[in-house]
Amino acid sequence: MSxxxxxxxxxxxGGETMQALIREVILDNITSRxxxxxxxxxxxxxxxxxxxxxxxxxxxxxxxxxxTDSHVIKPAFFPNSNIGRxxxxxxxxxxxVMGAAPLALTCAIVVPEGFELDSFEQxxxxxxxxxxxxxxxxxxxxxxxxxxxxxxxxxINTTGIGIADEVIRDCGMCPGDRIILTGTIxxxxxxxxxxxxxxxxxxxxxxxxxxxxxxxxxxxxxxxxEGRPAISAMKxxxxxxxxxxxxxxxxxxxxxxIIEQKDLPIKRSVSSACEMxxxxxxxxxNEGKAVICVKAEHAEEVLSIIRExxxxxxxxxxxxxxxxNSRKVLxxxxxxxxxxxxxxxxxxxxxxx
Amino acid sequence: MSxxxxxxxxxxxGGETMQALIREVILDNITSRxxxxxxxxxxxxxxxxxxxxxxxxxxxxxxxxxxTDSHVIKPAFFPNSNIGRxxxxxxxxxxxVMGAAPLALTCAIVVPEGFELDSFEQxxxxxxxxxxxxxxxxxxxxxxxxxxxxxxxxxINTTGIGIADEVIRDCGMCPGDRIILTGTIxxxxxxxxxxxxxxxxxxxxxxxxxxxxxxxxxxxxxxxxEGRPAISAMKxxxxxxxxxxxxxxxxxxxxxxIIEQKDLPIKRSVSSACEMxxxxxxxxxNEGKAVICVKAEHAEEVLSIIRExxxxxxxxxxxxxxxxNSRKVLxxxxxxxxxxxxxxxxxxxxxxx
Ligand SMILES: Nc1ncnc2c1ncn2[C@@H]1O[C@H](COP(=O)(O)OP(=O)(O)OP(=O)(O)O)[C@@H](O)[C@H]1O
Ligand SMILES: Nc1ncnc2c1ncn2[C@@H]1O[C@H](COP(=O)(O)OP(=O)(O)OP(=O)(O)O)[C@@H](O)[C@H]1O
Ligand SMILES: [Mg+2]
Ligand SMILES: [Mg+2]
Ligand SMILES: [Mg+2]
Ligand SMILES: [Mg+2]
Ligand SMILES: [Mg+2]
Ligand SMILES: [Mg+2]
Numbered sequence: 001m002s003x004x005x006x007x008x009x010x011x012x013x014g015g016e017t018m019q020a021l022i023r024e025v026i027l028d029n030i031t032s033r034x035x036x037x038x039x040x041x042x043x044x045x046x047x048x049x050x051x052x053x054x055x056x057x058x059x060x061x062x063x064x065x066x067x068t069d070s071h072v073i074k075p076a077f078f079p080n081s082n083i084g085r086x087x088x089x090x091x092x093x094x095x096x097v098m099g100a101a102p103l104a105l106t107c108a109i110v111v112p113e114g115f116e117l118d119s120f121e122q123x124x125x126x127x128x129x130x131x132x133x134x135x136x137x138x139x140x141x142x143x144x145x146x147x148x149x150x151x152x153x154x155x156i157n158t159t160g161i162g163i164a165d166e167v168i169r170d171c172g173m174c175p176g177d178r179i180i181l182t183g184t185i186x187x188x189x190x191x192x193x194x195x196x197x198x199x200x201x202x203x204x205x206x207x208x209x210x211x212x213x214x215x216x217x218x219x220x221x222x223x224x225x226e227g228r229p230a231i232s233a234m235k236x237x238x239x240x241x242x243x244x245x246x247x248x249x250x251x252x253x254x255x256x257x258i259i260e261q262k263d264l265p266i267k268r269s270v271s272s273a274c275e276m277x278x279x280x281x282x283x284x285x286n287e288g289k290a291v292i293c294v295k296a297e298h299a300e301e302v303l304s305i306i307r308e309x310x311x312x313x314x315x316x317x318x319x320x321x322x323x324x325n326s327r328k329v330l331x332x333x334x335x336x337x338x339x340x341x342x343x344x345x346x347x348x349x350x351x352x353x
Numbered sequence: 354m355s356x357x358x359x360x361x362x363x364x365x366x367g368g369e370t371m372q373a374l375i376r377e378v379i380l381d382n383i384t385s386r387x388x389x390x391x392x393x394x395x396x397x398x399x400x401x402x403x404x405x406x407x408x409x410x411x412x413x414x415x416x417x418x419x420x421t422d423s424h425v426i427k428p429a430f431f432p433n434s435n436i437g438r439x440x441x442x443x444x445x446x447x448x449x450v451m452g453a454a455p456l457a458l459t460c461a462i463v464v465p466e467g468f469e470l471d472s473f474e475q476x477x478x479x480x481x482x483x484x485x486x487x488x489x490x491x492x493x494x495x496x497x498x499x500x501x502x503x504x505x506x507x508x509i510n511t512t513g514i515g516i517a518d519e520v521i522r523d524c525g526m527c528p529g530d531r532i533i534l535t536g537t538i539x540x541x542x543x544x545x546x547x548x549x550x551x552x553x554x555x556x557x558x559x560x561x562x563x564x565x566x567x568x569x570x571x572x573x574x575x576x577x578x579e580g581r582p583a584i585s586a587m588k589x590x591x592x593x594x595x596x597x598x599x600x601x602x603x604x605x606x607x608x609x610x611i612i613e614q615k616d617l618p619i620k621r622s623v624s625s626a627c628e629m630x631x632x633x634x635x636x637x638x639n640e641g642k643a644v645i646c647v648k649a650e651h652a653e654e655v656l657s658i659i660r661e662x663x664x665x666x667x668x669x670x671x672x673x674x675x676x677x678n679s680r681k682v683l684x685x686x687x688x689x690x691x692x693x694x695x696x697x698x699x700x701x702x703x704x705x706x
Contacts, residue, residue: 014592014638015697036416037520038451043601044523045447045588046420046513053415055405062406063389064417067399068459068512069495074503094398098391106421108510110463142422142510150427150505157461157495159421159512160399167390170397235398239367248396285367344368 007115012145019043022143025117026107029124032137035104039139047139049104049161060165065100067091068159076123076154078195080206083156084126086287090238091160092134092211097170097234097290099220100162102134102213107141108157114148123154134213136160168220171252172233175323178299179257180292182215182306183208183314185242186270189284194273205269208311210288212236215309219292219302230298235291240344243282245291246329247343250321257329259319259341282331283344293321360468365498372396375496378470379460382477385490388457393492400492402457402514413518418453420444421512429476429507431548433559436509437479439640443591444513445487445564450523450587450643452573453515455487455566460494461510467501476507487566489513521573524605525586528676531652532610533645535568535659536561536667538595539623542637547626558622561664563641565589568662572645572655583651588644593697596635598644599682600696609678612694614686618667635684636697646674 010017022043027033033040036050055061069090076083088105095102107127111120131138187208194205222230233253237245250257266281274281288311294302299317306312319331329341363370375396380386386393389403408414422443429436441458448455460480464473484491540561547558575583586606590598603610619634627634641664647655652670659665672684682694 010698012592013697014594014597017698018592019696038416038418038522042522042524042605045450046418046453048416048418048451048517048520050415051404051417052408055408062403063391063401064404064514065391065399065401066457066459066493066512066514068461068493068510070461070463070497070508070510072463072497072499097398098401100399104419106419106512108421108423108512110423110425110508140419140421144423144425146425152503155423155463155508157421157423157510157512159419159459159461159510161417161419161514164401167401169391169395171395239365239371241367244367252395343372344366345363345370 004117007111009113009145012143025121030128030138031132035137035139054163058163061163065095065098065162065164067094070157072155074153078192081209082123082126084123085130086209087156087158088127088130089209089211091158092213093236095160095162096213096216097236099168100164102136103161104137104139106159107138110144110155112146112148112151130211134211168234170233170235170249173249173253173255173293173321175255175321176296177232177293177321178296178317179319180303181318182290182312184265184267186281186284188287190270190273208288210311212290215311219305224295230295233293237286239285241283243341250329251327256322256325258322259331261331261333263316263318265314265316357470360464362466362498365496378474383481383491384485388490388492407516411516414516418448418451418515418517420447423510425508427506431545434562435479437476438483439562440509440511441480441483442562442564444511445566446589448513448515449566449569450589452521453517455489456514457490457492459512460491463497463508465499465501465504483564487564521587523586523588523602526602526606526608526646526674528608528674529649530585530646530674531649531670532672533656534671535643535665537618537620539634539637541640543623543626561641563664565643568664572658577648583648586646590639592638594636596694597697603682604680609675610682611675612672612684614684616669616671618669
């Protein structure tokens with residue numbers, strides 16, 4: 001391995017070179033490698049999760065939760081972070097917004113020939129750090145190589161397996177429920193755009209990419225006096241941004257949504273960049289945010305718990321679910337007018353996924 | 354959707370265009386879409402598997418099995434099959450060789466702009482057919498697009514979740530165990546090479562890609578008189594071929610292996626192509642074969658059951674595990690000499706993964 005500086009086709013060929021890469025660059029950098037009888041160290045055809053004990057410890061759980069995302073972000077390294085942290089965060093967050101504690105992750109990498117081995121290792125280290133942050137093992141994976149003219153950057157797929165006491169859907173919103181956004185919108189998309197296009201927007205604007213399980217887990221157990229979950233729906237506003245997530249939640253729940261522009265957390269650098277470039281910040285992707293719909297009487301309680309967490313310090317109640325305008329999202333602007341917030345139609349602006 | 358003939362960047366942008374693609378081209382072509390409370394139809398952040406009932410029905414199971422593979426084969430369509438069938442088969446087979454019945458699959462696609470929509474749909478249909486063959490639902494997925502100059506073909510990741518009464522490892526071989534190969538070697542790699550390079554080797558040589566669960570499930574329950582599993586180890590000889598799989602099994606089990614060249618099932622077209630091109634057929638990838646190590650007294654029984662199945666009609670006992678030559682694989686050639694069969698070192702020949 002040490003003699004190589006870049007990925008070669010052999011690193012995906014299933015022979016000794018691949019085995020050395022997996023042992024020396026992957027296994028050696030991953031701290032937590034097992035969730036049951038067969039783990040990453042066994043390098044078998046897959047791995048196992050000890051589920052009987054998990055189910056026994058989560059007495060309400062009849063279901064495990066599964067989610068998958070492929071990450072194709074370019075460049076693979078961006079201010080403050082990289083594709084490795086993004087891949088683990090994205091999958092942890094899809095589990096978290098379904099109310100599920102992460103049990104295990106898979107890691108499937110497709111990498112072009114010529115990719116720097118140092119960068120590869122740094123990405124694995126970031127995956128490990130991010131997984132450690134929420135205590136989830138990486139138990140199995142796959143590594144494939146593609147000729148340099150067939151692919152221009154690394155692609156990582158992570159699948160997550162989780163367990164929820166009670167699964168939280170994105171369709172459970174009722175009129176009157178309050179909508180909490182856990183932080184500022186647009187940071188990921190706009191910081192990436194600035195980095196890629198070489199704009200110098202500001203020195204402090206970085207991607208918000210973060211694994212939200214430790215924050216979200218603290219509000220999941222909250223119950224109404226009738227003993228029902230206080231959280232009625234949850235979603236991470238990734239591609240399609242806040243506009244996409246809210247529209248999906250309204251459509252699936254059959255309610256309307258009204259949000260207040262004045263209450264929307266947004267960094268000044270993000271809003272001025274959006275204005276300058278003619279981008280709607282509501283449509284920009286986020287990678288460390290959640291939309292949490294909560295019964296009105298618990299909204300302040302949930303908000304204050306979320307705000308205690310580092311990833312939730314800018315959280316705000318941004319609106320509520322309504323009877324009227326069923327399946328539509330409305331925004332009261334800062335000047336008092338109302339406008340519809342639609343599902344984004346066109347291309348991803350900026351192209352960041 | 355109907356107005357489009359090819360994939361555009363918007364198909365991966367998280368907005369209405371992507372939603373239409375997922376609904377019209379993916380959901381409409383997948384027959385079995387749920388394994389629990391939240392399925393593909395719900396288009397939530399992920400999906401669930403009802404595991405409590407599964408565990409209750411598989412009383413010996415404490416563990417669920419997880420496996421993941423990304424498929425990057427070029428061209429995406431090859432004689433008799435395509436990347437969709439390959440992706441589902443590969444993941445079903447990794448579960449099967451661990452002794453696990455498939456419970457659910459995920460489907461994460463990365464596709465370049467400009468990819469034909471008809472081809473995309475045909476791939477989804479093949480995934481569905483192959484999944485239907487073994488009765489496994491596809492419950493969640495992801496779709497990302499890349500600019501046409503950033504990727505030259507479609508990439509599919511499938512992760513499988515399965516359950517085993519007893520997990521079968523690739524390290525459990527004991528001296529004296531017989532080694533069964535479920536069919537001819539090299540068909541996948543050589544047929545692909547011929548197709549790609551435009552050789553006309555033969556008219557009947559096609560890839561062996563197939564999902565093996567229905568065949569393998571019939572031999573898993575066989576027990577020794579002491580009540581232990583008759584199968585001691587199992588592996589699918591994919592990248593690295595039979596040579597790679599046998600070496601890994603020998604190394605992990607600490608036994609030697611001796612195989613008989615005369616007993617090795619191989620098509621004449623494959624052996625002559627390999628001879629002509631200077632390729633060792635033992636190192637060529639297979640996508641519809643399994644290596645099954647079985648207690649000697651059950652070898653004939655397992656072999657005859659495997660042979661009854663369409664994917665196992667050419668199965669043969671190819672050798673056995675030995676005390677001597679620990680961690681090495683030896684082959685008695687047809688002329689009676691002995692040679693070591695090593696783990697492949699170099700590049701994948703042909704490059705087919
Ligand atoms: N990027 C990765 N991260 C974590 N583990 C990995 C990674 N790549 C491979 N592995 C592990 O290395 C072992 C060998 O992987 P490999 O992909 O060769 O197995 P396979 O899927 O059975 O073979 P094939 O991919 O040829 O079908 C497996 O245990 C796998 O989990
Ligand atoms: N190729 C596919 N096969 C099956 N289902 C898919 C596929 N692509 C997307 N889906 C399903 O469509 C829904 C929306 O997918 P999407 O990827 O937008 O969700 P997400 O992961 O929450 O968002 P993001 O990918 O932006 O993080 C999910 O329920 C997902 O399972
Ligand atoms: Mg395998
Ligand atoms: Mg996601
Ligand atoms: Mg693999
Ligand atoms: Mg999501
Ligand atoms: Mg495999
Ligand atoms: Mg997704």
